[in-house]
Ligand SMILES: [Zn+2]
Ligand SMILES: [Zn+2]
């Protein structure tokens with residue numbers, strides 16, 4: 001029997017920004033419940049299959065941290081309390097994550113709590129980690145990898161290029177990205193899931209988060225074929241122009257650096273090439289040339 | 294085999310190439326070989342040009358189908374091997390040059406034949422290449438005729454795009470109807486760059502063609518080298534001096550689809566598009582027959598509403614180039630390359646593990662570690678390669694981008 005190990009990297013958004021205005025309303029999920037749900041999901045993932053491996057990365061507004069596995073902390077925790085009837089590995093996971101989380105949250109700087117999170121940083125680190133695991137794979141082993149991003153904050157448009165670079169890498173090394181967002185729809189995450197053929201979901205009711213996680217994200221590609229998945233919404237791949245950051249249907253692209261502008265410009269602000277105005281094709285000019293061939 | 298290296302190997306000095314390799318205590322040369330490989334890989338990545346590139350390329354691949362391609366010095370023979378590698382090349386080419394075009398020309402029996410017109414869809418080119426495998430290789434190749442055929446189309450291509458021809462030749466002769474030097478001159482005047490990959494040996498006229506038109510000339514040593522050379526050609530070449538820049542109008546169509554009502558979790562999806570009808574897409578319309586291309590969803594040209602099933606493409610009605618944002622984003626890393634990391638010693642590092650893969654540094658395994666000059670984080674060698682060769686984003690530097 002060939003055993004194929006399945007690795008799942010969970011990237012958790014721990015930015016306090018989202019939770020700060022949730023404190024007042026008691027009806028919705030709070031931060032503690034959110035963490036509990038994620039730990040429960042992680043436990044379920046480990047218990048689901050003996051070949052499942054888990055990596056958890058937490059990220060705040062300016063920091064990322066590998067919460068699990070943590071070889072330095074793991075050795076400290078000896079599951080002596082086996083009285084509790086708990087699966088040993090789960091106990092270790094819980095304690096390590098708990099310890100690391102505590103430390104991570106204590107270290108959080110209350111300064112510059114911007115609304116964005118370091119999802120991109122966590123994602124690139126996850127890819128480096130996966131790349132290492134791929135390298136360490138022995139011949140004959142067939143391991144699979146998957147990334148799940150649980151996001152609570154809005155996209156930051158500044159990260160577009162870095163994020164897309166990470167997504168293209170993921171596509172290249174065949175690692176699907178699943179996305180689960182608690183806030184407004186994220187167009188970046190949507191594109192990431194679509195390009196890497198992962199599942200994207202905006203959780204309609206945060207109270208049901210555990211249900212959604214267990215239902216959609218516990219299984220891998222093979223099992224998903226048999227599930228009723230959310231219908232794929234057509235992804236909006238329109239770009240935002242570099243000058244005003246608004247979505248456009250038609251635009252002008254610099255022939256040197258492929259920067260996108262919504263209107264004619266005399267110079268490119270990215271690569272500083274000056275455009276020959278007489279030659280600037282307005283479509284009609286260009287097409288007549290082409291027809292001539 | 295550098296292009297401007299006029300000296301041949303046998304004319305240069307005597308080199309003791311084996312002295313670089315040293316055995317370690319156990320007599321293994323693995324460590325040195327690894328170190329050499331590592332150095333080479335880093336050097337290769339450092340050489341990636343950081344100048345203005347010709348991002349929009351129009352390239353004709355000229356494949357030799359003369360007698361010489363039957364030779365079996367490449368397995369199973371030159372033609373099969375070339376076709377297999379060219380198929381790979383086409384995908385690489387579109388990966389690095391998402392909105393460029395490619396066309397295929399073959400030459401045999403002193404004639405040339407255009408297999409495919411300049412177009413942007415890798416799959417159709419690959420399918421056509423596949424069919425070439427079963428064609429007879431015979432007669433002699435004609436470089437002049439091939440140049441003429443390429444010239445006819447390429448000279449009408451817009452000035453802001455780079456015009457190139459890539460010859461894959463097994464022959465050692467060319468049979469031409471006129472003076473090839475004249476044709477080379479015309480190519481030069483039209484700024485068409487010609488590069489040659491020769492499968493057998495150096496031929497003076499091929500080399501002259503490359504030098505005059507500022508292309509690259511290479512002779513392969515084996516199939517791995519062949520593959521590496523094609524990889525070089527798949528990356529955009531540095532732009533020529535007289536390169537014009539221009540703004541090109543493009544359309545970014547949105548995919549529209551018919552939504553069915555089964556298993557709809559997200560109740561927010563609207564049902565306004567429910568009455569859309571199936572229709573034929575423009576790209577399959579020309580290839581009559583079959584039911585391919587008859588579907589409900591598709592990309593609709595923002596100016597004239599013609600439907601296409603795949604991007605990127607050029608609208609056949611209004612000649613607008615249709616692309617999606619990720620197509621453009623795929624090549625942004627060429628424009629904003631990240632700086633090389635510098636080698637650092639282990640004791641200098643404050644952190645004991647690689648910032649990327651979290652591997653704990655140890656003296657045995659990590660002889661060299663690398664530091665990003667920007668964010669000052671430390672990385673292991675493998676992550677350095679992965680970051681510069683595949684991700685094109687330094688994990689540590691992301692923080693600075695965000696807080697700016
Ligand atoms: Zn530009
Ligand atoms: Zn159109």
Ligand SMILES: [Zn+2]
Pocket residue numbers: 128647648649650651652672673674675676677
């Ligand atoms: Zn590393």
Ligand SMILES: [Zn+2]
Pocket residue numbers: 665666667668669670687688689690
């Ligand atoms: Zn850096």
